[in-house]
Amino acid sequence: MRLGPLTLSSNLFLSPLAGYTNLPFRLTVRELGGLGLATTDLVNARSLLEKREKALKLIETREGDRPLAVQLFGSVPEEMRDAAAYLESLGVASVDINMGCPVRKVCNVGGGSAMMTELSRTAMLVKGMVDAVRIPVTAKMRLGWDEKNLTAPDLARALEDVGVAAIFVHGRTREQGFGGRVNLAGIRAVVQAVKTLPVIGNGDITTPEAAQTMLNETGAAGVSIGRGAFYNPWIFQHTLHYLQTGELQPEPPFQERIRVMRRHLDLMIEVFGENHGCRMFRKVAPWYAKRFGPAVEFTKHVVMISTRAEFEDVLDRYCRWRAQFLDETGELKPRFQPAPMIASFMEEPGVARREHIPVPKGPVEVW
Numbered sequence: 001m002r003l004g005p006l007t008l009s010s011n012l013f014l015s016p017l018a019g020y021t022n023l024p025f026r027l028t029v030r031e032l033g034g035l036g037l038a039t040t041d042l043v044n045a046r047s048l049l050e051k052r053e054k055a056l057k058l059i060e061t062r063e064g065d066r067p068l069a070v071q072l073f074g075s076v077p078e079e080m081r082d083a084a085a086y087l088e089s090l091g092v093a094s095v096d097i098n099m100g101c102p103v104r105k106v107c108n109v110g111g112g113s114a115m116m117t118e119l120s121r122t123a124m125l126v127k128g129m130v131d132a133v134r135i136p137v138t139a140k141m142r143l144g145w146d147e148k149n150l151t152a153p154d155l156a157r158a159l160e161d162v163g164v165a166a167i168f169v170h171g172r173t174r175e176q177g178f179g180g181r182v183n184l185a186g187i188r189a190v191v192q193a194v195k196t197l198p199v200i201g202n203g204d205i206t207t208p209e210a211a212q213t214m215l216n217e218t219g220a221a222g223v224s225i226g227r228g229a230f231y232n233p234w235i236f237q238h239t240l241h242y243l244q245t246g247e248l249q250p251e252p253p254f255q256e257r258i259r260v261m262r263r264h265l266d267l268m269i270e271v272f273g274e275n276h277g278c279r280m281f282r283k284v285a286p287w288y289a290k291r292f293g294p295a296v297e298f299t300k301h302v303v304m305i306s307t308r309a310e311f312e313d314v315l316d317r318y319c320r321w322r323a324q325f326l327d328e329t330g331e332l333k334p335r336f337q338p339a340p341m342i343a344s345f346m347e348e349p350g351v352a353r354r355e356h357i358p359v360p361k362g363p364v365e366v367w
């Protein structure tokens with residue numbers, strides 16, 4: 001997979017998830033393999049130029065975190081251009097532009113998803129960035145503002161003309177939030193609208209088969225996975241293996257999930273310090289637990305940890321409690337095993353979803 005001058009090891013991407021796709025998470029996922037390119041959370045271009053501590057922390061990286069894209073948001077062309085040039089000077093591999101942020105404060109001044117409604121203004125802003133740097137500039141969007149304004153195909157064509165290296169498309173409108181099915185035909189319309197620009201499909205991928213279906217049905221050059229990587233940080237490696245061989249690998253066993261969760265926490269503590277890292281991990285650990293089987297005894301207590309020792313204590317007590325759900329071989333008894341994951345677009349129409357992918361609470365609910 002090529003992204004402008006960059007050659008990536010796979011066509012699988014980690015979607016930006018504000019508050020989650022920080023350095024510890026990216027490192028955790030990368031260590032498991034399969035990922036072509038990871039992206040930071042969105043970073044305010046102006047704050048970055050002003051070298052604000054929060055913005056600099058968001059772009060913190062290290063040797064094992066390559067290749068890395070930084071996602072910028074903003075609406076002032078000069079700021080976006082200068083922020084892209086600054087990132088290039090730091091050695092960042094590529095710059096992504098947020099065209100999906102629904103927050104009113106951002107949209108009102110023409111940034112985030114408002115960019116999807118003003119095509120020529122957006123194209124000019126992007127051209128300013130593309131002309132200022134040699135690294136690839138990409139854009140991430142939804143299908144449009146709402147069902148009546150599916151602007152992604154026109155916008156993608158306009159951005160191809162000004163030289164973006166790829167487009168990421170979440171197959172829902174801004175109005176849809178996270179509800180309903182991901183619209184594969186909508187993504188396909190974007191693929192068909194451009195000449196040679198790689199389009200990367202996104203939305204609801206939680207299994208290798210779902211990734212394959214999205215690729216087949218849309219003609220996309222790659223797929224980007226967000227929440228699915230939270231359930232299952234192995235998804236990139238498993239998907240790459242499936243795309244290459246047609247063979248599905250088994251879900252990781254409980255002990256492997258615990259090993260990776262611990263590694264993730266260790267990295268959180270390294271990057272954010274013990275207290276802050278543990279507090280941030282309170283919202284991360286329950287995602288791992290979604291595939292543990294019965295986990296109430298874990299999730300109830302892990303949301304109170306402030307130290308590494310407290311985490312180990314919670315885990316230790318949980319493992320003893322979980323023993324009641326295991327058979328003599330140490331596996332979860334069948335009736336306690338979590339239901340298989342199914343992407344919205346893989347379900348038979350009219351069949352109730354077995355398990356929705358939850359969206360974390362907070363202002364991101366309409367991302």
Ligand SMILES: Cc1cc2nc3c(=O)[nH]c(=O)nc-3n(C[C@H](O)[C@H](O)[C@H](O)COP(=O)(O)O)c2cc1C
Pocket residue numbers: 015016017018019020041042071098099100101140170202203204205224225226227228357359360364367
């Ligand atoms: C908690 C959360 C934070 C998000 N933050 C961002 C962000 O910073 N920038 C962005 O472009 N999209 C963001 N998104 C949207 C995701 O990148 C992605 O498009 C969406 O979650 C659909 O993909 P998924 O079903 O694989 O998660 C966010 C989504 C969630 C749930």
